[in-house]
Amino acid sequence: MESGNYDNLNEIATRLRRHILEMTARAGSGHYMSSFSCVEILAALYFQEMQVRPDDPAWPGRDRFVLGKGHAAPALYAVLAERGYFPVPELMTLRQVGSRLQGHPVKSYGLPGLDASSGSLGQGISTAVGIALAAQLDGADWRVFVLLGDGECQEGQVWEAAMAAAHFKCDNLVVIVDYNALQSTGTLDEIMSLGDLRAKWEAFGWSVTEARGHDFGSLQDALAGARARKGMPHLILAHTMKGHGVPFIEGNLEYHSKPLSADELAGALHALEVRH
Numbered sequence: 474m475e476s477g478n479y480d481n482l483n484e485i486a487t488r489l490r491r492h493i494l495e496m497t498a499r500a501g502s503g504h505y506m507s508s509f510s511c512v513e514i515l516a517a518l519y520f521q522e523m524q525v526r527p528d529d530p531a532w533p534g535r536d537r538f539v540l541g542k543g544h545a546a547p548a549l550y551a552v553l554a555e556r557g558y559f560p561v562p563e564l565m566t567l568r569q570v571g572s573r574l575q576g577h578p579v580k581s582y583g584l585p586g587l588d589a590s591s592g593s594l595g596q597g598i599s600t601a602v603g604i605a606l607a608a609q610l611d612g613a614d615w616r617v618f619v620l621l622g623d624g625e626c627q628e629g630q631v632w633e634a635a636m637a638a639a640h641f642k643c644d645n646l647v648v649i650v651d652y653n654a655l656q657s658t659g660t661l662d663e664i665m666s667l668g669d670l671r672a673k674w675e676a677f678g679w680s681v682t683e684a685r686g687h688d689f690g691s692l693q694d695a696l697a698g699a700r701a702r703k704g705m706p707h708l709i710l711a712h713t714m715k716g717h718g719v720p721f722i723e724g725n726l727e728y729h730s731k732p733l734s735a736d737e738l739a740g741a742l743h744a745l746e747v748r749h
């Protein structure tokens with residue numbers, strides 16, 4: 474892809490949002506609003522930054538990914554399908570009994586490209602630190618990427634993992650925080666303020682960069698910075714909008730987990746087309 478030309482990625486992002494709407498509508502549940510928040514982040518990782526081989530998903534040299542905010546599984550499944558790990562129509566099996574696409578990622582169901590189960594907020598980063606340490610022990614140069622929710626950062630386990638990663642100098646670990654300032658029932662400040670999140674991660678010994686989380690150029694700059702800097706783990710604070718892409722959903726917590734009506738679905742799909 475030509476440097477600085479993100480038309481193709483923006484088209485992919487729109488397709489991912491369409492899949493997310495259609496699969497959660499078919500399932501009658503699922504977190505489309507939280508998924509929209511991280512569409513560009515996941516597309517930047519899987520289509521640009523991460524070294525992966527969708528036709529050989531278990532390739533030992535691949536970069537690994539852990540979805541800390543496991544409720545955004547529809548976004549992860551959509552990006553994996555678009556990247557070619559499995560057929561796009563399988564997305565419509567989301568949340569069905571026996572499907573490889575469970576409501577939260579379950580590795581034992583054998584979905585190609587899925588490296589870790591997640592969904593209990595706070596645990597994903599600990600899983601990722603373990604994977605990063607395994608790479609270090611093997612002398613391998615592949616890396617581990619994690620997406621955390623900002624509300625998820627209220628979990629104590631996140632900070633235990635943050636301490637460990639800095640102590641063990643896990644510079645092969647890149648954590649991206651989906652910094653939308655909302656959780657399920659309120660703003661971060663209403664529920665439990667995180668204060669100066671950047672200063673907190675820096676105090677824990679991480680290199681911190683900020684990015685505009687719906688802007689591929691900005692994400693790419695932050696990811697390139699993380700690639701270049703050695704000796705410490707990397708944190709990217711990606712400023713996002715929960716529900717980004719569909720105006721009536723953006724920032725409106727009524728839609729955190731509510732199924733869309735048929736009219737709302739039609740309106741949302743139309744809004745995606747108009748915006749693109």
Ligand SMILES: Cc1ncc(C[n+]2csc(CCOP(=O)(O)OP(=O)(O)O)c2C)c(N)n1
Pocket residue numbers: 507510542544592593594595621622623624625626651653655656657715
């Ligand atoms: C340990 C744990 N507690 C509660 C939940 C229920 N839960 C699902 S989504 C969510 C809000 C998460 O907010 P945030 O991390 O900011 O993610 P966002 O939806 O904004 O992307 C909560 C509390 C959970 N999945 N795990």
Ligand SMILES: [Mg+2]
Pocket residue numbers: 622623624651652653654655656
């Ligand atoms: Mg949030």
